[in-house]
Amino acid sequence: MSSKWLPPDRRAVKVNFDAAFCQHLKQCSSGVVIRNNLGLVMGSGVVLYSHVADAFAAEALACLHAITFARDMGFRKVVVEGDSRTIIVKVQKGVLDRSAIGVYVKEIRIMALNFDYISFQHADRESNLVAHTIAKMGFKIGNSQCWVEEVPPDTVAVIEKDRNLKQQPDQARSIIA
Known part of the structure; x- marks a missing residue:
């Protein structure tokens, strides 16, 4: 497993997700x-x-949000990546999940049927840092938001780090599409 974000195959997009949970x-x-x-x-x-009951439910909701967002944006071939090994393993298994988050796991599997290709992979925290940063920012923003072909300003530096951009002062390279 790499500690750096790795791009997907050219025919797919990679959908990274994470959750921030406030217990109290x-x-x-x-x-x-x-x-x-x-x-x-x-x-x-x-x-x-x-x-939200606990951190596991939070991660399951984040996974569901990830594939719903990818579907709504029209992507048909996706690699879904998150840093919760428990959620990834539960979604990958083809058995009935009777745990407290089983209903979310079932919904994720049903939603996955909307794609021509979908795979679920575990990522370590370092390679999932952009999604983690966005998740933490949600509490500061105070509402749900989406951005098309961009990220919130607070995450631009993390994207640059992921892509290892070495910009020259006179070059303007976009980190967004």
């Missing part, structure tokens, strides 16, 4: 970023949820 308020914020094989941002978003 029982709220979570899910962050999603969709990038193509060049690392260009196709879209990003944050959704706030209330009455």
